[in-house]
Amino acid sequence: MNLLLKVAEVVAPVFLLAAIGYIWVKLGHEYRIQFVTRIAMTLSVPCLIFVALMQTEITPAALTTVTLATVVTYAAVTAAMLALVLLFKLEIRTYLAPLIYGNTGNLGLPLALFAFGDDGLGYAVVIFAIMGIYSFTAGIWLVSGGGSITKVFREPMVSATLLGGLFLWQGWQTPRFMTNTLELIGQMAIPLMLITLGVAVARLSPARLSQAAILSAIKVALCTAIAWGVGRWFDLPPVAFAVLVLQIATPVAVTSYLLAEKYGADADAVAGLVVVSTLLSVAALPLILAIVM
Template sequence: MSLFLQVAASVSPVFVIAAIGYVWVRAGWNFDVEFVTRLAMTLSVPCLIFMALMRSNVDPAVLRATVLAALVAYVLLGLVAWFGLRLLGLDLATYWGPVTFGNTGNLGLPVALFAFGQAGFDLAVIVFAVMAILSFTFGVWVVAGGGPPSRAFREPLVWGTILGSLFLAMGWHVPVWLGNSLDLVGQMAIPLMLLTLGVAISRLRPRSLGLAFWVSLAKLALCLAVPLAVGLAFGLGRLPLGVLVLQLSTPVAVTSYMLAAKYDARPDEVAGLVVVSTLMSVVAIPATLYFFV
């Protein structure tokens, strides 16, 4: 029990900062979610990812194994979610993205940093990069009901991932003055994302919480079992395995709600998934980390 409490304490800053965002809005103070989200997703997060990848000290063999394991795990999750939702008669545009992709950015990155330190954070960025590319290509295509996946290349986050991976592979580095500037911009990302998470949850108006509970529970079970099995199959060590399981089992992201609202894919039902799965994560994340920290 003492270890569980230590793990919970190590990730408590994540929930505290999100709670500040929640209370901020409930107190009646203004918070422009659209502006802050755009600032984070088009500027600070791409800088954070680029610098994390460029400076990553992850062993090349571990890096390759983590990338492949993350890719295979997401493909398997996507296939199981696709056929499961079809079998249950649930709308793919509404549920497939939220079930397959979790909140690896707003929640997964800071939790990995607090729980595993810089080494875990570097691996979490790699998993997040894999998720971002899949989410902004096939994920958007599913929720939008079609359209060219090439729209992903309009996203600065994708370019930050591509350039960071290129610099990592080639061993390149940016000048010190530019690196320091990008670091400062990237350091905004985690607190901004956590505050926005709390604000967005406070403004959601969910429906169908009964269905949301069972879908969220199924997502949690699936997103724990699949990465664990894939990670063990790839022979991942304790740290990369823990990061992989953590990242894939994060709750439904607020961005899933935003996409559902943008493409009219029953956003109220997605809001229910965000709220319920995030509440579950308060217990699920420390319980998961208990086995890896």
Template sequence: MHAPANRWKHSVTLALTVLGITAPVFLLAAIGWGWVRLGLSYDTVFVTRLAMTLAVPALILTALAETTLDPAAVARMALAALTAYGIALALWAVACAAVGAERRTWVAPLAFGNTGNVGLPLALFAFGAEGLALAVVVFACSAIIQFTLGLWIVAGGGSPLRALREPMVAATLLGALMLWQGWRLPAVAANALGLVGQMAIPLMLITLGVAVARLRVKAMGMVTALAAAKLAAGAALGAGTALAFGLEGAAAGVLTLQLAMPVAVTSYLLAEKYGADAQPVAGLVVASTLLSIVALPALLSALV
């Protein structure tokens, strides 16, 4: 007799839980969007440089160096993430070749997602400190591949070794070394870097909102369909890879969540910088971000 009432109560509780997880992410992005719509100035170049050069590397380094996770679990998560992104690149490259689409424009945006701006805070809110540490591992793997092989694809050639100049990559390698060796940061350095790293998530989310508000795109029909395919394929690939590597609990949830992230604004900036067709990529950013407002809560309801 009480079963329908219990199911309804469970559904309401789950909905409120998912809302509590996703609302801070989209509210912070909405602040950036509203800031631009009010006509207020926002120096995206400076803020992005601050975040990507200082705040995000500090977040990555402290998360890896100070984590209490088993190094073997971190290594398995990293291997799973690298495998998943390698498969994603291969699948989207084959798909582009099959339909005659330009590889430089489409492959990298469809393979990589917004594992930083959206993925990190969602993992934190959904799975706690353990989820954030695991999400940083996936984010770091994504960044390494995106700024090596992904950059090579977008640029149409060149040396992938340019990634070694990226502070995020250096922080990832140093953090991985410290985790492997069991080293710890001095207390003063850990506290200082921890404070710097706390800037990363708010800065990235607000800047995401600013970037989306400033994008101007046309012909959204095709890119909306591609954005939906990217989100669905990413979630399926993440879940399948987690199963293949025997990941469970927070690790499986984080990998699935991170692979299902919408297209990052970084993809648009790289396309613009290296002469790929940037407008369709801008459309993918907008469409996938808007779709994620519905898709990510639905996915989280199945994961948490």
């Protein structure tokens, strides 16, 4: 019973905030999702990442191990999802990227923070950043045929990760007034991302829901199994292991829909994956969290 209460305490705020965004839109209120997303991804999330890395008590060696484990995990997930797409004879340009990239920002970061505190957030931001670099290059190339490595390093999120890693490695700290300012800005990130997730889901026009249900179930099972196996192989410490499994198991990211719409892939099919996998995560993520805690 105590474990169930602990899991509920972790996941309830996540899905309640997303529900607020969903209900907000359904009531007919305005929500400028592009503006809010830009604020989050160029300002609040980079501040959150930088401060989390700078202040974490995780050793640089442990973060290096998590980084390597994450790279190996995404390589294995990519191979598994490519086999799945080929098996189902699906269009690679539409389906492969959504099946690879999870919602490690909107859902993964708050879950790691609420479940495991600042240590969990420190690991989660590293996984989130690696996924971001991968999606900004290979992900865009898969959908459009035109990824750019130089664009990656212009992303504030990536710059914040590299700078935060440098401060962690050197043991540096910003002046107290600066840290307080960055922390305050970073505190906007998680509520903004969760509410925006609910807004985005409310505005989607999903299609092929039965197929999306099958693919979403296979995705969460494969991603969980792969992350579990890689985490054990690298002998990650308990918190790092749990965060890796949670992050990789998150549902299809809303950004996959935005990329599909921008580059002319089947956006409605991707919307179906986003909606169904997000609904499935309401049951799947608490179960995974209960197992890894």
